[in-house]
Amino acid sequence: MAKLSLTQFISLDGVYQAPGGPEEDTRGGFGQGGWSVPYGDEDFGRFINEVFERPTAFLLGRRTYEIFAGYWPLQKDQTDPVATKLNALPKYVASTTLDSADWSGTTVLRGDMAKEVTDLKERTDGEIQMHGSGHLAQSLMAHDLIDTLHLLFFPVVLGKGLRLFPEGAMPTAFRHVDARTTASGIAIHTYELAGRPEYGSYV
Numbered sequence: 529m530a531k532l533s534l535t536q537f538i539s540l541d542g543v544y545q546a547p548g549g550p551e552e553d554t555r556g557g558f559g560q561g562g563w564s565v566p567y568g569d570e571d572f573g574r575f576i577n578e579v580f581e582r583p584t585a586f587l588l589g590r591r592t593y594e595i596f597a598g599y600w601p602l603q604k605d606q607t608d609p610v611a612t613k614l615n616a617l618p619k620y621v622a623s624t625t626l627d628s629a630d631w632s633g634t635t636v637l638r639g640d641m642a643k644e645v646t647d648l649k650e651r652t653d654g655e656i657q658m659h660g661s662g663h664l665a666q667s668l669m670a671h672d673l674i675d676t677l678h679l680l681f682f683p684v685v686l687g688k689g690l691r692l693f694p695e696g697a698m699p700t701a702f703r704h705v706d707a708r709t710t711a712s713g714i715a716i717h718t719y720e721l722a723g724r725p726e727y728g729s730y731v
Contacts, residue, residue, distance in 0.1 A: 530652040532587065532645070532668070533676040535579055535659050536692060537564045540681060543689035544662040547682075552595060558689050564682050571710035572680075579678065580609040583617060584654030587645065589661030590623040596659075597631040620648060620656075622664050642671040649673070662692055670698045675721050677702065683713040701725045 537547040546553040546561030553561065588596065596614065603611035619634040622644070626636050637644040645668055649656065658665060658674070668674050679692075702719035709715050 530584065530649045530654055530656045531675040532649055532656045532658065532673060533678065534661075534665050534674050535576075535657065535678040535680070536662065536665065537660075537680050537682060538692055539563065539684050539686045539689070541685045541687065542691040542693060543686045544660070544692045545689040547660075548595070553591060553690075555690065556688070560686050560689065563684055563686060564680075567682055567710070567712040567714050569710055569712040571708075572712065572714055575680075575708070575710070575716055577609050579657070580613050582655050583613055583657040585618040585620065585648075585652055585656045586614065587620045587622070587648065587656050587658050587661075587664075589664035590621060590626060591663075592660040593619070593621040593623070593626075593629070593631075593634075597629070597634075601631055622661075641667060642673065645673050646671075662690060665692065666694070666697070669700065672698075672700070672721060672723075677717075677719045679717050679719070681715040681717070683715075699725050 536544055538544050545555070545558050547564035548562060549565075550561040600611055600614045605611055615632070617633065619631060620637050621629055621634060622637045622641050624638060629636050637648070641664070665674060701722040701724060703722045704717065705720050706718035707716065
């Protein structure tokens with residue numbers, strides 16, 4: 529049975545929206561897209577390459593899938609682990625609106641997403657990776673289906689935008705298993721799912 533991991537870029541105030549470019553996601557009038565780009569140094573690239581050495585498949589939300597599908601199939605550098613893995617491995621996109629997906633190796637998942645992803649994990653070995661796909665990630669975390677979080681905290685406060693952990697998120701405990709900081713100030717933390725929170729008192 530596969531583990532499902534999420535790699536997510538987040539501002540200090542919890543925003544995940546449009547880290548990669550001005551037009552990436554303007555929902556709600558968001559005009560600060562591309563906020564992660566100034567911090568993309570060698571340490572950041574090294575971490576991303578490490579992440580992309582591990583997957584056996586990818587699971588993406590529709591918006592992230594369309595962004596990726598518009599770029600990565602055009603990248604032909606066989607030494608680039610991101611391009612080679614994304615283009616070669618099976619990809620699953622969760623969508624109720626896509627009729628078909630043209631990127632080679634893509635399957636569209638419809639219906640009850642918790643059931644679809646549970647079935648996908650059961651019939652897959654290794655590590656299924658999610659990148660971005662914040663709305664899908666929220667729905668899967670509500671069912672404890674994401675096993676590992678790689679959260680990259682960028683040293684910027686945006687003040688508005690879609691947040692990965694909004695009001696009403698499922699109370700969940702995680703175990704901290706790894707941390708590093710890039711030269712540009714990105715704090716990279718890895719957490720594994722640990723179940724429900726425990727509570728106490730300092731009194």
